[in-house]
Amino acid sequence: MKEENPRFSIVDRIKSFKYAFNGLKIFFLKDHNGRIHFFAAVVAIGLSIYLKLSSLEWIALLSVISAVFVAEIINTSIENLADVVSPDYHPKIKIVKDLAAAAVLVCAFLALGVGGIIFIPKLFF
Ligand SMILES: Nc1ncnc2c1ncn2[C@@H]1O[C@H](COP(=O)(O)OP(=O)(O)OP(=O)(O)O)[C@@H](O)[C@H]1O
Numbered sequence: 001m002k003e004e005n006p007r008f009s010i011v012d013r014i015k016s017f018k019y020a021f022n023g024l025k026i027f028f029l030k031d032h033n034g035r036i037h038f039f040a041a042v043v044a045i046g047l048s049i050y051l052k053l054s055s056l057e058w059i060a061l062l063s064v065i066s067a068v069f070v071a072e073i074i075n076t077s078i079e080n081l082a083d084v085v086s087p088d089y090h091p092k093i094k095i096v097k098d099l100a101a102a103a104v105l106v107c108a109f110l111a112l113g114v115g116g117i118i119f120i121p122k123l124f125f
Pocket residue numbers: 033076079082086087088089090091093094095097098101
């Protein structure tokens with residue numbers, strides 16, 4: 001068990017970063033949804049460079065891309081935890097997993113809406 005309030009340690013802080021980057025590596029290399037989101041983000045960013053978005057449009061786009069990544073990473077984390085806690089079917093685990101998936105869906109709809117507002121006028125009008 002960890003000490004209640006350990007002294008500040010720069011080595012521990014660097015280790016925390018290492019663990020977080022390891023989480024990113026797991027998400028992008030091993031998680032199928034992570035790969036799909038990464039591919040979608042690369043396409044959206046490539047298109048944005050081509051269309052020369054304004055600063056505000058970039059801020060909106062990068063914000064929604066980040067929101068989708070954050071939601072999907074937390075969803076994947078919850079799924080992994082739930083699979084350890086309850087490998088067998090449990091009605092409460094269904095609710096937990098469905099709620100986590102709903103968070104991703106909300107962010108994905110937001111990203112679609114913002115992407116549509118930015119790209120549709122530039123591509124079709
Ligand atoms: N142990 C369980 N108990 C109850 N329901 C479960 C359980 N495991 C999965 N489910 C149900 O199946 C759905 C899909 O679960 P799963 O863990 O396979 O997520 P997924 O979205 O398919 O995962 P992935 O990220 O691999 O695509 C959940 O949203 C939930 O409704």
